[in-house]
Amino acid sequence: MATQSKAxxxxxxxxxxxxxxxxKAESTSTRLTVLEAVVFGICHEDTSREQATQALARFKDDFFDWNxxxxxxxxxxxxxxxxxxxxDDRAYRVRRFLRQLFEKTYSFTLEALAKKPLKESVKVLQEYEVLASDYVLATVIQGSLGGHAIPVDESSRRALERLGVVDxxxxxxxxxxxxxxxxPKNRGVEFADLLEExxxxxxVEGIPDCPRCDLRxxxxxxxxPPKAASIVAKPAKDETKAVKGSTAKSAPAEPTPALDPAATKPAKGKPGRSK
Known part of the structure; x- marks a missing residue:
């Protein structure tokens, strides 16, 4: 299929x-901070936008702060x-990212990257283990840095493969x-959301429900349609390059971070605390 006809x-x-x-209009207008976009990307991969949004809200509501x-x-x-x-793996990746961020910056913000050239910002982000995931990196570029990026997880890649868009x-x-x-960039977010739907x-994984699909x-x-026996989930080539622990049943251990004065967890329910 030629490039023009594929487009x-x-x-x-x-x-x-x-x-x-x-x-949904709100999915194209909400800007996340760089830190939030990283966490959102970890949560969103192979799940729905709604699930990831709810998880991000729980992190903000159930914890005093990112520390x-x-x-x-x-x-x-x-x-x-x-x-x-x-x-378990997602929890490990969220915590590992926050620990790396604190070790590098002694803070919990990466907003300075939003003012830098995109290539320079991406280079900085790739120093963090979790950003080895192309999906998470694309989520940050799209949701925080204003670049043109369309995150692709295994679910959306599977759909594109069945549609004949990719081999x-x-x-x-x-x-x-x-x-x-x-x-085009102005349709990128919407296209990604529709593909996710x-x-x-x-x-879906396994046997797709083609009779109910409007693209049939x-x-x-x-x-x-292939024979049922031939429908086997094929992992993408870069799955084996996933972030450390992404295929493990239990999250791996990680180095214990140095304690700092702010590391003590505040008591839950303490009166008057502010987010």
């Missing part, structure tokens, strides 16, 4: 999905991720680069 194909997909799922999250146990952090797949096994970074060339509605008249998988 038109993605435009057609966008139009059909927009009629089906009615995109309290940094010094909390993984079990306490997992409480904000109730109902999430791989909650089987194409990694997330390559898929993202293709989308960013074909989908598709991936969690009909283009243009999707190669719906037009020429």
């Amino acid at each position: 038109q194909y993605l435009t057609d997909i966008h139009t059909i999905l927009k009629k089906r799922y009615k995109p 309290e999250v940094r010094v909390s146990s993984l079990e306490e952090i997992q409480a904000a991720l109730v109902g999430f797949p791989n909650a 089987p096994g194409t990694d997330a970074a390559t898929t993202r680069a293709l989308l960013e060339r074909a989908v 598709l991936a969690h509605d009909t283009c 008249k243009v999707c190669p998988t719906a037009l020429h």
Whole structure:
């Protein structure tokens, strides 16, 4: 499929999905801080925007500040991720990022990056382990740094593969680069949200629900369905390059951070505390 026809194909997909799922206006207007975008990206990967938004809200409501999250146990952090797949790994990655951030900056802000050139900001972000995830990095670029990025997780990559947009096994970074060339920046957030809706509605893992999908008249998988026995989930090439601990059943241990005067957790329910 030529680049021009692929761009038109993605435009057609966008139009059909927009009629089906009615995109939410607020998802295109909310700017997160860089720190929030990192945490949001960790929570959002292979889940829904609504789930990730709720988790971010719980972190803000249930903890005194990000320093309290940094010094909390993984079990306490997992409480904000109730109902999430791989909650133990996500909790580890959130805490590991906060600990690395504090060790590097002695603070919990990266807002200075929003004023730097995008390439320079990305270079700084890649010093953090969790930003080895292309999905999290793209989330920060899109949600905080004002760049053109379309985050691609395994769920959305699976849908794009079935639609014939990418070849089987194409990694997330390559898929993202293709989308960013074909989908204009002003439609990027909306396209990503619509693709997510598709991936969690009909283009699910295992056998897709093609008869109920509005793309069935243009999707190669719906037009020429494979035999059930041949439908096997194929991991993307870069899955093995995931952030440390991302495939483990339990979160790995990490170095104990040096204590600082602010590290003592404030008592829950202390009168008059402010966020």
